[in-house]
Amino acid sequence: xxxxxxxxxxxxxxxxxxxxxxxxxxxxxxxxxxxxxxxxxxxxxxxxxxxxxxxxxxxxxxxxxxxxxxxxxxxxxxxxxxxxxxxxxxxxxxxxxxxxxxxxxxxxxxxxxxxxxxxxxxxxxxxxxxxxxxxxxxxxxxxxxxxxxxxxxxxxxxxxxxxxxxxxxxxxxxxxxxxxxxxxxxxxxxxxxxxxxxxxxxxxxxxxxxxxxxxxxxxxxxxxxxxxxxxxxxxxxxxxxxxxxxxxxxxxxxxxxxxxxxxxxxxxxxxxxxxxxxxxxxxxxxxxxxxxxxxxxxxxxxxxxxxxxxxxxxxxxxxxxxxxxxxxxxxxxxxxxxxxxxxxxxxxx
Numbered sequence: 001x002x003x004x005x006x007x008x009x010x011x012x013x014x015x016x017x018x019x020x021x022x023x024x025x026x027x028x029x030x031x032x033x034x035x036x037x038x039x040x041x042x043x044x045x046x047x048x049x050x051x052x053x054x055x056x057x058x059x060x061x062x063x064x065x066x067x068x069x070x071x072x073x074x075x076x077x078x079x080x081x082x083x084x085x086x087x088x089x090x091x092x093x094x095x096x097x098x099x100x101x102x103x104x105x106x107x108x109x110x111x112x113x114x115x116x117x118x119x120x121x122x123x124x125x126x127x128x129x130x131x132x133x134x135x136x137x138x139x140x141x142x143x144x145x146x147x148x149x150x151x152x153x154x155x156x157x158x159x160x161x162x163x164x165x166x167x168x169x170x171x172x173x174x175x176x177x178x179x180x181x182x183x184x185x186x187x188x189x190x191x192x193x194x195x196x197x198x199x200x201x202x203x204x205x206x207x208x209x210x211x212x213x214x215x216x217x218x219x220x221x222x223x224x225x226x227x228x229x230x231x232x233x234x235x236x237x238x239x240x241x242x243x244x245x246x247x248x249x250x251x252x253x254x255x256x257x258x259x260x261x262x263x264x265x266x267x268x269x270x271x272x273x274x275x276x277x278x279x280x281x282x283x284x285x286x287x288x289x290x291x292x293x294x295x296x297x298x299x300x301x302x303x304x305x306x307x308x309x310x311x312x313x314x315x316x317x318x319x320x321x322x323x324x325x326x327x328x329x330x331x332x333x334x335x336x337x338x339x340x341x342x343x344x345x346x347x348x349x
Contacts, residue, residue: 025208025248025249025251026190026210026248027057027067027069027090027092027094027101028246028253029055029057029069029071029322029324030057030255030272030287030289030291030305030307030320030322031055031268031291031303031305031322031324031349032214032244032255033242033346033347033348033349034053034055034293034301034303034324034326034348034349035053035055035071035073035324036073037073037075037086037087037088037105037107038055038071038073038088038090039186039188039212039214039244040123040175040176040177040186040187040188040212040214041086041105041107041108041109041123041124041125041173041174041175041188042109042121042122042123042175042176042177042186042188043075043084043086043109043121043123043175043177043186044075044084044085044086044107044108044109044123045075045076045077045078045083045084045085045086045109045111046075046077046084046109046121046177046344047075047077047328047344048077048079048338048339048340049076049077049328049329049330049331050074050075050076050077050328050329051074051075051076051326051327051328051329052072052073052074052326052327052329053072053073053074053301053324053325053326053327054070054071054072054073054324054325054326055069055070055071055322055323055324056068056069056070056071056322056323056324057069057070057320057321057322058320058321058322059307059319059320060309060313060317060318060319060320061318061321062316062317062318062319063313063317063318066093067092067093067094068092068093069090069091069092069093070090070091070092071088071089071090071091072088072089073086073087073088073089074086074087075087075107077111077339079339082110082111082112082339083108083109083110083111084107084108084109084110084111084121084123085106085107085108085109086106086107086109087104087105087106087107088103088104088105088107089102089103089104089105090102090103090105091103099131099132099133100130100131100132100133101129101130101131101132102129102130102131103127103128103129103171104127104128105125105126105127105128106125106126106127107123107124107125108123108124108125109121109122109123109124109175110122110123111339111340113340117180117181117342118178118179118180119178119179119180119340119342120176120177120178121176121177121178121179122174122175122176123174123175123176123177123188124172124173124174124175125172125173125174125175125190126170126171126172126173127170127171127172127173128168128169128170129168129169129170129171129195129197130166130167130168130169131166131167131169131197131199132166132167133199143155165199167196167197167198167199169195169196169197169207170193170195171190171191171193171195171207172191172192172193173188173189173190173191173192174188174189174192175187175188175189176188179342179344179345179346180342180345181342181343181345182217182218182219182220182345183215183216183217183218183345184215184216184344184345184346185213185214185215186212186213186214186215187211187212187213187214188210188211188212188214189209189210189211189212190209190210190212191207191208191209191210192209194206194207194208194209195207208248208249209248210246210247210248211245211246211247211248212244212245212246212247213243213244213245214242214243214244214245214346215242215243216240216241216242216243216345216346216347217240217241217345218238218239218240218345219238219239219240219241220237220238221237221238221239221260222237223235223236223237224236224237224262224263235262235263235264236261236263237261237262237263238259238260238261239258239259239260239261240258240259240260240261240345240346240347241257241258242255242256242257242258242259242270242346242347243255243256252274252277252284253272253273253274253284253286254272254273254274255270255271255272255289256270256271257269257270257271257289258270259291259347259349261295261347263295264294264295264296264297265292265293265294266291266292266293266294266295266303266347266348266349267291267292268289268290268291268292268293268305268347268349269288269289269290269291270288270289271287271288271289272286272287272288272289272307273285273286273287273310273311282312283311283312285310285311286307286309286310286311287307287308287309287310287311287319287320288307288308288310289305289306289307289308290305290306290308291303291304291305291306291349292304292305293324293348293349295348299327299328299329299330300325300326300327301324301325301326301327301328301348301349302323302324302325303322303323303324303325303348303349304321304322304323304324305321305322305349306319306320306321306322307319307320307321307322324349326348
């Protein structure tokens, strides 16, 4: 039993050392439009109003190696300068070893009108990143096991000073967004400077650039029932197919699906994966995502989604649960003319 425990420790340590040369991968949200600043810095200020929001994702709760991600963000639009500014804080915990990643980001975007009903928004993002594996808190090494009492208290792991200390990084990212009344196309590139994320002194493990291409088209389903308020307008109804392609290092994924908006309720259904393009001889099938939410006239948006896992892990993994909440503050001067009449047509979930 003791020898088996020692072997397990050395295997764990070897795996962590080898990980210094492996590719890392950013966490992802199924409700990617409910995390707009995480998706693309060009979304900063895109609502032409002040907005705050939070996102929480719990992936594979049925396994010991669960993944959980939390984000909080806020942005606003400086109309005098045609500029959007925003911030984003993300914390991610990965796997049984409890790898902790914290990102604090600032964003800047600029909105330019190219023609009637046609706008472009370039964006920039700078992020401070801190990664911590918590070696002695989350892992057990051979030198921490007392040979005379292998199942007793662990000894302090003090002979690997500096090994596995938290890593601090600076990441630079860029994005762009083009949109009309019913169509949008976005492109983002994160970690363009590829910072070194190795936990080993003198080790090199570059964080790969993450690419995302996201687009969609909003199709009107005609007007719905009249609203029960003083506006005497009708409820909006839309069908919106969307695509989101992501690539980071050797990993690629494609989200394909659609939203149905029956004001104030939203439903979504999409598939994530690239089954025709395996990764390291493993089938690249991920999940079928189901989503429901609502947009209240007050500016409050709440969504819930569930990932039904279709990969080899199966539904016994527990899938993934995701919650998004955002609030768009009303304008301080409701009677003032807006900077643009065109509303960004992409969903809020």
